[in-house]
Amino acid sequence: MVKIQNIAGERQCLNCGITLSGRPDKLFCCARCKNEYHNRISGAERRKRDRTFGILWKNYKLLELILDLGSDKTDKRNLLEMGFQPDYVTGHRRPRGGRDEYICFDIHYNMNEARLYNIRRASGLENFVL
Numbered sequence: 001m002v003k004i005q006n007i008a009g010e011r012q013c014l015n016c017g018i019t020l021s022g023r024p025d026k027l028f029c030c031a032r033c034k035n036e037y038h039n040r041i042s043g044a045e046r047r048k049r050d051r052t053f054g055i056l057w058k059n060y061k062l063l064e065l066i067l068d069l070g071s072d073k074t075d076k077r078n079l080l081e082m083g084f085q086p087d088y089v090t091g092h093r094r095p096r097g098g099r100d101e102y103i104c105f106d107i108h109y110n111m112n113e114a115r116l117y118n119i120r121r122a123s124g125l126e127n128f129v130l
C-alpha cells in the first residue's frame with residue numbers, strides 16, 4: 001500500500017497532495033482524485049502496451065514484406081534502418097543442437113549478426129512457444 005506523508009507526518013492525498021483527515025486508511029481526499037489517480041495509472045499502462053504492440057506490429061509488417069517479395073532472408077542492417085527492433089519478439093526457442101528461432105506472431109525466423117534467414121510462416125501449435 002502506497003502512502004504519502006509530508007514532513008509533519010500528515011497523510012496526503014495520492015493525487016493532489018492535500019492533507020487528509022479522517023480514517024487512517026484513506027488515500028484520497030475525494031472520489032474525483034481517486035478516479036484521476038487510477039485513470040492516470042491505467043493510462044500509463046495502456047501507453048506502454050500500445051508502444052510494445054506497435055513495435056511488434058512494425059516488425060511483423062517488415063517480415064511480411066520480405067515474404068511478400070518472395071524471399072526468405074534479408075540483410076539485418078537494412079532491416080534495422082527500416083525500424084526493425086530485434087529485441088521484440090512474441091516467442092523464442094532454441095531447439096536442442098539447433099539455431100535460435102525467433103517468432104513474431106505466425107512468422108518464424110533465424111537471425112545472426114548479418115541477416116535474418118529462413119523467414120517463414122508457421123501455423124497452428126508451432127506459434128505457441130513460451
Ligand SMILES: [Zn+2]
Pocket residue numbers: 013014015016017018028029030033
Ligand atoms: Zn486529492
